[in-house]
Amino acid sequence: MNCTKTLRRLDMYMDSELSVPENMEVLEHLNLCRSCQDVFQVEEKLRDTLKVELARPEPPAGLADRVRRAVREAPPQPAVIHRRRWWKVAAVAAVFLGVAALVFLSPGREQPQALAAEVAARHGSVRPEFYATARPDAMALAGDRQGLQEFFHRFVSYEVCLHDFKPLGYTPVGGAVWKFRGQSVAWTTDRDSRGHVISHALVTMPIAMEKKPMLLVESGRPVLLVPQEKLGRTCIFIFDDQADAEPFLKMMGIR
Amino acid sequence: VATDWSEGEPAAAQEVQYLSADDLETIGEQVGDAARETLLKMPPDLRIVFLLSSVDDLSYKEISETVGIPLGTVMSRLFRARSFLRKELSDAAKLRKPESGRSTP
Numbered sequence: 515m516n517c518t519k520t521l522r523r524l525d526m527y528m529d530s531e532l533s534v535p536e537n538m539e540v541l542e543h544l545n546l547c548r549s550c551q552d553v554f555q556v557e558e559k560l561r562d563t564l565k566v567e568l569a570r571p572e573p574p575a576g577l578a579d580r581v582r583r584a585v586r587e588a589p590p591q592p593a594v595i596h597r598r599r600w601w602k603v604a605a606v607a608a609v610f611l612g613v614a615a616l617v618f619l620s621p622g623r624e625q626p627q628a629l630a631a632e633v634a635a636r637h638g639s640v641r642p643e644f645y646a647t648a649r650p651d652a653m654a655l656a657g658d659r660q661g662l663q664e665f666f667h668r669f670v671s672y673e674v675c676l677h678d679f680k681p682l683g684y685t686p687v688g689g690a691v692w693k694f695r696g697q698s699v700a701w702t703t704d705r706d707s708r709g710h711v712i713s714h715a716l717v718t719m720p721i722a723m724e725k726k727p728m729l730l731v732e733s734g735r736p737v738l739l740v741p742q743e744k745l746g747r748t749c750i751f752i753f754d755d756q757a758d759a760e761p762f763l764k765m766m767g768i769r
Numbered sequence: 770v771a772t773d774w775s776e777g778e779p780a781a782a783q784e785v786q787y788l789s790a791d792d793l794e795t796i797g798e799q800v801g802d803a804a805r806e807t808l809l810k811m812p813p814d815l816r817i818v819f820l821l822s823s824v825d826d827l828s829y830k831e832i833s834e835t836v837g838i839p840l841g842t843v844m845s846r847l848f849r850a851r852s853f854l855r856k857e858l859s860d861a862a863k864l865r866k867p868e869s870g871r872s873t874p
Contacts, residue, residue, distance in 0.1 A: 529822065568803060
């Protein structure tokens with residue numbers, strides 16, 4: 515066993531994935547070779563540190579609150595755009611947003627209207643079975659948002675929208691991963707006792723809008739975009755109808 | 770055992786660039802932040818495999834079952850994820866060492 519061979523197998527050795535004889539070979543070489551031992555020690559230290567640093571037992575307790583506060587601190591009036599009143603908005607936009615348009619509507623940024631149209635069309639296609647397929651034991655978590663977040667973070671590794679609809683009488687029921695603008699995005703669904711549904715997700719993509727909440731209506735479905743403080747993330751919410759969106763906007767301090 | 774190498778070369782055929790002791794020392798306590806930044810940049814397909822292995826200590830077989838991909842794909846994704854991380858950490862270390870090497874312009 516030489517250095518090259520040992521170093522090729524070092525990861526698998528550390529992962530305990532080598533056969534017994536292969537394992538012995540690596541071990542023997544490490545005992546004899548100082549330079550490979552050095553590599554091993556750095557790697558071991560790195561692994562130990564990362565295990566601690568990257569562990570995500572659960573989202574911090576105050577995170578949802580902080581997100582809500584951040585949203586509340588945003589300017590009180592969201593840019594509200596209804597399709598039917600598009601001409602009005604266009605007129606206002608022409609006057610006030612002339613310069614802003616050049617900045618925000620630059621190519622390469624996702625247009626909010628197009629985004630809203632696509633998510634509105636997919637609203638309701640999230641399914642409870644997703645949890646069952648991806649991770650059978652996660653089915654036990656339906657109804658437990660904290661648990662679902664943890665599930666997504668630990669086992670699926672997608673970013674998940676942290677907003678909680680419990681105060682409005684909604685319970686998490688399911689989710690799906692949509693291939694969306696080249697990204698895999700985890701969408702979760704909350705449902706209330708009448709069977710009304712809110713689907714929502716956290717996406718990381720540049721969107722051509724200002725850093726304040728924006729409500730659009732596409733195919734009769736209100737779509738709310740709430741930019742988060744950091745990293746160009748946006749929470750997207752889709753409601754069944756305007757009446758469902760209102761209490762949420764109120765809870766978020768947007769209305 | 771049937772393995773699927775379609776997503777890349779088998780790990781054993783590629784040379785591994787490990788992080789040097791010097792680089793690890795330079796990053797020091799910021800290694801966690803640097804790694805988290807790297808994870809955000811890492812394609813989700815690689816990220817999940819990496820986290821399941823490095824944080825959750827799942828075996829290749831367990832990862833294969835959890836994610837629903839062949840064993841060989843687990844190995845090649847893990848290899849790519851680690852290479853990606855090592856490269857990023859090594860770059861981060863170099864950025865943090867502005868004094869060394871070129872004290873004069």
